[in-house]
Amino acid sequence: MKELAISEIVSYWAESQGERVAVFHAGETITWNQLERETNKLARAYESLGVGQDDFVTLALPNGVEFFKSAIATWKLGATPQPVSSKLPRFELEQIIELANPAIIIGVGEEYANSRPSLKENFAPGPEFSDEPLPEKVAKSFKVMTSGGSTGRPKLIVSGQDATWDLDSEEFWIQPKGSILIPGPLYHNGPFLWAMSALFRGNQVTLTSRFNALETLRLVEEQNVDMLYLVPTMMHRIWNLSEADKFSFDLSSLKVLWHLAAPCPEWLKERFIEWLGADTIWELYGGTEGQGGTMISGYEWLSHRGSVGRARSDCEIKIVDSNGDSVGPNTMGEVYMRPLSGQGSTYRYIGAEPREIKGGYESIGDLGWLDPEGYLYLADRRTDMILSGGANIYPAEVEGIIDSFRGVRSSAVIGLPDDDLGNVVHAIVDAPLGLNAKELLEHLTERLVRYKVPRSIELVTEPLRDEAGKVRRKQLRESRVGQTFPSLH
Numbered sequence: 001m002k003e004l005a006i007s008e009i010v011s012y013w014a015e016s017q018g019e020r021v022a023v024f025h026a027g028e029t030i031t032w033n034q035l036e037r038e039t040n041k042l043a044r045a046y047e048s049l050g051v052g053q054d055d056f057v058t059l060a061l062p063n064g065v066e067f068f069k070s071a072i073a074t075w076k077l078g079a080t081p082q083p084v085s086s087k088l089p090r091f092e093l094e095q096i097i098e099l100a101n102p103a104i105i106i107g108v109g110e111e112y113a114n115s116r117p118s119l120k121e122n123f124a125p126g127p128e129f130s131d132e133p134l135p136e137k138v139a140k141s142f143k144v145m146t147s148g149g150s151t152g153r154p155k156l157i158v159s160g161q162d163a164t165w166d167l168d169s170e171e172f173w174i175q176p177k178g179s180i181l182i183p184g185p186l187y188h189n190g191p192f193l194w195a196m197s198a199l200f201r202g203n204q205v206t207l208t209s210r211f212n213a214l215e216t217l218r219l220v221e222e223q224n225v226d227m228l229y230l231v232p233t234m235m236h237r238i239w240n241l242s243e244a245d246k247f248s249f250d251l252s253s254l255k256v257l258w259h260l261a262a263p264c265p266e267w268l269k270e271r272f273i274e275w276l277g278a279d280t281i282w283e284l285y286g287g288t289e290g291q292g293g294t295m296i297s298g299y300e301w302l303s304h305r306g307s308v309g310r311a312r313s314d315c316e317i318k319i320v321d322s323n324g325d326s327v328g329p330n331t332m333g334e335v336y337m338r339p340l341s342g343q344g345s346t347y348r349y350i351g352a353e354p355r356e357i358k359g360g361y362e363s364i365g366d367l368g369w370l371d372p373e374g375y376l377y378l379a380d381r382r383t384d385m386i387l388s389g390g391a392n393i394y395p396a397e398v399e400g401i402i403d404s405f406r407g408v409r410s411s412a413v414i415g416l417p418d419d420d421l422g423n424v425v426h427a428i429v430d431a432p433l434g435l436n437a438k439e440l441l442e443h444l445t446e447r448l449v450r451y452k453v454p455r456s457i458e459l460v461t462e463p464l465r466d467e468a469g470k471v472r473r474k475q476l477r478e479s480r481v482g483q484t485f486p487s488l489h
Helices: 006-017 032-048 065-076 090-100 189-200 213-222 232-239 266-276 298-303 395-403 437-445 473-478
Strands: 003-005 021-025 028-031 056-059 080-083 104-106 144-147 155-159 164-166 179-182 204-207 227-230 256-259 281-286 293-297 307-311 315-320 333-339 347-350 355-357 361-363 367-370 376-380 386-388 391-393 410-418 422-430 456-460
Touching: 003 006, 006 032, 006 065, 006 164, 006 189, 021 032, 021 065, 028 032, 028 065, 032 065, 056 065, 056 090, 065 080, 080 144, 090 155, 179 189, 179 213, 189 204, 189 227, 213 232, 227 232, 232 266, 256 266, 266 281, 266 298, 281 298, 281 307, 293 298, 298 307, 307 315, 315 361, 315 367, 386 410, 386 422, 391 395, 395 410, 395 422, 395 437, 410 473
Parallel strands: 021 204, 056 080, 056 104, 179 204, 179 227, 227 256, 256 281, 422 456
Antiparallel strands: 003 164, 021 028, 144 155, 155 347, 281 293, 293 307, 307 376, 315 333, 333 361, 333 367, 355 361, 367 376, 386 391, 410 422
């Protein structure tokens, strides 16, 4: 075990592979030596604006070299990066900033800062800031991720892991000095965790601005990628390429393909196993909270089709019924997990409370069952949560925005099946006097990031909630599967 402060990791790898590329994005590269020097300057610039030990630093930056420089500079000050989408509407960003109370915001103009320090995208520190090494510092938490909340407001998930890393760890089968491709947005936990874990192991990290199926395969060949991170939507788009395109690239460098964040259709997973080999395909299940999770190899999956794997060695899983009692094998219930290190050791919330039961077990709201061998099968995600393209969307958040529009009495937001995204967001709106769909769309796009904006709308004139104020989303969804609705876009 070789544990090192994250603030020192870039310096460590610069000594042994200083001129090798550390990050590649859209033709822009930065070597380990350059990354070391430039993040030293950047850290001092952040420090001059008030960033200190254990502060949060909000990173509203798109995928790119600058994202990595900003995160590393933050760690070098003993502070914690808190990534958010660079395209967040002001309304949502301000809610997150209120929760996080960051020392500085990177990637937005002063008009968003609400009297706190901010730096625009492409900020470059002046010559007055030295590029010499800084003293070692370690933040109490190495990341703070943002998620939608079941109450309609965002929440922050603060990692319980401090800003140190075991350089000998082979978690996720990441090999030292390898090459990884991340085609997903770094403000999501999965892409962020895989990208940074690979960087800390001395890997070249290749990024794309947005996912493109053909470009992904081309980059695997061009950059000699040995590890690829995907979500099932990406896998589906790759598989939909023409045979000529799909099989025209040399993918022999690829050793591991990880997929996660959403259920993968069995037929699609089977095709990828046939194409790339069972030893290449790995799946992980778990939440940003890190209370627990499962892993499964392609070989295991072939004998346990549909499973997301068995509990990792650092956690326990049990299935409970509506009364909170444990159920036996092959019996449906809610999935609860706890870390062997104890409840609360892996994360803490800001702006939310955990869903927990006796014994320190917590749930992220998924339903499923365990087979007699301990393999977990998921029946559905949390009944009120929509998974679209690997992103979690909480209906309460979208409904709150819809309900604030004039003429709306109530609304219900559900996910409808989609071959590409898994689910698309559909809004059922109770507006007795009617409404202007174009104006509603404008209202939504001003207040929500694009992937949360409903793709379709359905106007009704009957109440959507019962006397207790509950909406039966499952019933609403089941009755609309297979129907076609007018698009808002």
